[in-house]
Amino acid sequence: MSLNVRIDNVSKKYGTRTVLDSISFSMGDGEITALLGPNGSGKTTMIKMLANIHEQSEGTISINDENIRDIDPVDLAKLVGYVPQQFLFTPYSTVFETVLLGRRQYIKWAVTEEELNRVQNSLDALEISHMAGNYMDKLSGGERQKVFIARALAQEPELFLLDEPTSALDIKYQIEVMETMRRITKEKNKSMIVAVHDLNLAYKYADKVVVLKEGKVAAYGNPHDVLTPECIKSVYGVDSFIVENEHGRFIMPFKAN
Structure with missing residues (x-):
């Protein structure tokens, strides 16, 4: 299925406070777009509006030229897989049962062998099959985060929305999760914000970046073009330089202003 996502002049206000102001960007199949910016810049609010949890105050969010407010919730759940920073879960449910919930919009009367296989494939992709029978309340924060990402994979959406998916993970698992998500988006022609x-x-995994500052788009484009020392200083108040070697290009911050 072909996918086109458009955010046109979207703003979000809470009373007199403007959280996001005239945000616009777009993306297509197989693209990863990273939302960047300091705390309070509006990243989580943007993700929640894309997931149709919060309604924008102004502007339009559309998927394949259809306003997401007009898409049936069941159909939207098949299109969009959302992984928030904090996920409510049933303490006495197992990992397998939690991931199976990602298939709920497809299950009619009974869980089929096909549904079970899709859950198993998602567990395998995140390398957590060995935890399938573990109870959710016995897992670490990082382990739970991988379970919720597996649940989104089991959903098989066209668009993944991930809000700080690596925040509870150590460095090894941060890289593993991002490698997995990039592989899935490219191999299956999915999209991810x-x-x-x-x-x-x-810098390493995104095709495009949207840099937010105080609720506005400070920069948008290819990460190598956008994430310059000048941009980073303007948005984050940090001096940095770019290092390039046989492993790629890296941003090295060294002083706060």
Whole structure:
């Protein structure tokens, strides 16, 4: 299925406070777009509006030229897989049962062998099959985060929305999760919008970045073009330089202003 996502002049206000102001960007099949910016810049609010949890105050969010407010919730759940920073879960449910919930919009009367296989494939992709029978309340924060990402994979959406998916993970698992999501988006021609703090993760894995500052788009484009020392200083108040070697290009912050 072909996918086109458009955010046109979207604003979000809470009373007199403007959280997001005239945000516009677009993306297509197989693209990863990273939302960047300091705390309070509006990244989570943007993700929640894309997931149709919060309604924008102005502007339009559309998927394949259809306003998301007009898409049936069941159909939207098949199109969009959302992984928030904090996920409510049933303490006495197992990992397998939690991931199976990602298939709920497809299950009619009974869970089929096909549904079980899709859940198993998602567990395998995140390398957590060994935890399938573990109870959710016995897992660490990082382990739970991988379970919720597996649940989104089991959903098989066209668009993944991930809000700080690596925040509870150590460095190894941050890289593993981003490698997995990039592989899935490219191999299956899916799209992903991910809010992240780590500039180097965005630098390495994103096709486009949207840099937010005080609710506005400070920069948008290819990460190598956009994430310059000048941009980083303007948005984050940090001096930095770019290092390039046989492993790629990296952002090295060294002084706060």
